[in-house]
Amino acid sequence: MRIFLHTILAVVAYLFSAADMALAETVTVTDVTGREVQVEAPVQRVILGEGRQIYFVAALEREAPFKHIVGWRDDLGKADPETYKAYLAKYPEMADLPTFGGMKDGTFDVEQAVSLKPDVILMNVDAKTATEEAGYIETLAKVGIPLVYVDFREKPMVNTEPSMRLIGKLFGKEKLAEDFIDFRAKSIAAVTDVLEREKPEVPLVFMERAGGYSEDCCMSFGDENFGKMVEIAGGRNMAKDIIPGTFGTVNPEQIIASDPDQVIITGGNWGAYVPGGAWVGVGYGADKGEARRKLEALTHRAAFTGTKAVRNGEFHAIWHQFYNNPYQFVAIQEIAKWLHPELFRDLDPEATFKELHARFLPLDYKPGHFVSLTDKE
Known part of the structure; x- marks a missing residue:
């Protein structure tokens, strides 16, 4: 009977495979x-x-x-x-x-x-x-x-x-792909529609790529990737006119001279690459208290000494991998909240990310992808 059952299962598997082909x-x-x-x-x-x-x-x-x-x-x-x-x-x-x-x-x-x-x-x-x-x-x-x-x-x-x-x-999965694209577009429009209507002042933002990953400073983004996300979210990307492509480096002296209103650092758990590094370990289910501690430590680097961003506590960290997947709309919403907290007091990027998981992803949602010195401890 067991051999017969195995034979039946094998035939069924073959038929399904043949049907797919x-x-x-x-x-x-x-x-x-x-x-x-x-x-x-x-x-x-x-x-x-x-x-x-x-x-x-x-x-x-x-x-x-x-x-x-x-x-x-x-x-x-x-x-x-x-x-x-x-x-x-x-x-x-x-x-x-x-x-x-x-x-x-x-x-x-x-x-x-x-x-x-x-x-x-x-x-x-x-x-x-x-x-x-x-x-x-x-x-x-x-x-x-x-x-x-x-x-x-x-x-x-x-x-x-x-x-x-x-x-x-x-x-x-053409229909599902269109559903995802529609969800993404509506999530971005929740930011851009408000900015178009209200036309707020545009803060100067420095985006640091993988802050604390090495002792060098400061990798950043030109007019794409997180650099473009900053502008969509209602900010002015400080490195836009300095970096000709998507990725590049800005001298610490340029940051001090530009005096950004806000600084956003991309982070993640890079223990496999830089064990015990100064990187800010935001990400899926991250310890936000520890991430905030490491974020605060990065404000003491020479590139940020005396800048408005540090003086006013407008120093943030965001999950680095938003730069490499189709979930960037969540990052745009979070950046918009940091740059224009009054305009977007009712916008909830965490809820958007939860909905993304509930509708499209196999994993249960876990917070930990953002941290800010403006967060209440």
């Missing part, structure tokens, strides 16, 4: 670089070029986010250990996924990727140069494996919507 068809998708790529969709076997791509896969595959993942880069556990542990606790099979190094550091194993027989490889656009120089696209094409680029980091305010639509098409 029968439903697949060759579709032409356009990735964020403008490349037209043919893919068999809905995809059944996917390699994630970065582990943190689970942020967007989970939003479209809430019930089984790892169902179609056959390999991924090994960065999530190091860059965002709390989220990694939360997913691992709920989906222990995740630990058995083959892992890869990165394209940009030359440790991506293309032979391993080919052996996993993926229907598609999703790659972040910032790896494009390294991918092309290594000839990976041509190598993969010879064995019928397409590679498509998405982007939530280089120009997220431009590429988040087309990236989500692309992923929705690949996974056969």
Whole structure:
């Protein structure tokens, strides 16, 4: 009887698999670089070029986010250990996924990727140069494996919507992708509509990227990513005219001379990279008391001595990974509250983030992604 039952289950599994294959068809998708790529969709076997791509896969595959993942880069556990542990606790099979190094550091194993027989490889656009120089696209094409680029980091305010639509098409989740895009747009409009109507004074904001990660100061953002989020939220990004691209560095003397009204630092638990570092460990379920202590310690660096932001306690920290996923609208709401507390006293970014989890994500919501010296202790 047991053998018979196993046979029946195997046949059922095969029939479901065959049905999935029968439903697949060759579709032409356009990735964020403008490349037209043919893919068999809905995809059944996917390699994630970065582990943190689970942020967007989970939003479209809430019930089984790892169902179609056959390999991924090994960065999530190091860059965002709390989220990694939360997913691992709920989906222990995740630990058995083959892992890869990165394209940009030359440790991506293309032979391993080919052996996993993926229907598609999703790659972040910032790896494009390294991918092309290594000839990976041509190598993969010879064995019928397409590679498509998405982007939530280089120009997220431009590429988040087309990236989500692309992923929705690949996974056969077009309607859900549009629902997500609509939720995102309405969440941003909750900020921009008020700013357009009220036209408040625009404070000068310095965004420090990964403050305390090293002893050097001060990495920041040009006219994209968090730099653009600041401007959407009703601030003036101090580094906009200093940094020509998305990422760059500002001299401490420039910060002192500019005297920003507010400073916002991106943070996370980077113990895997810099054990015991001065970074501010905000993130999923973070200890806000400890994060606030470390945030206050960063105000004593020379770059911020005597600035209005420090004198007035307008010194904040926000989860760094908002810079690399489609949840940036939550960050925009929180920044707007910091910059214009009276205008947005009724706006609740935590509630927005909770709704995002309730509607789209498989994890239960946990706070800890923001901390400010203006918070009541």
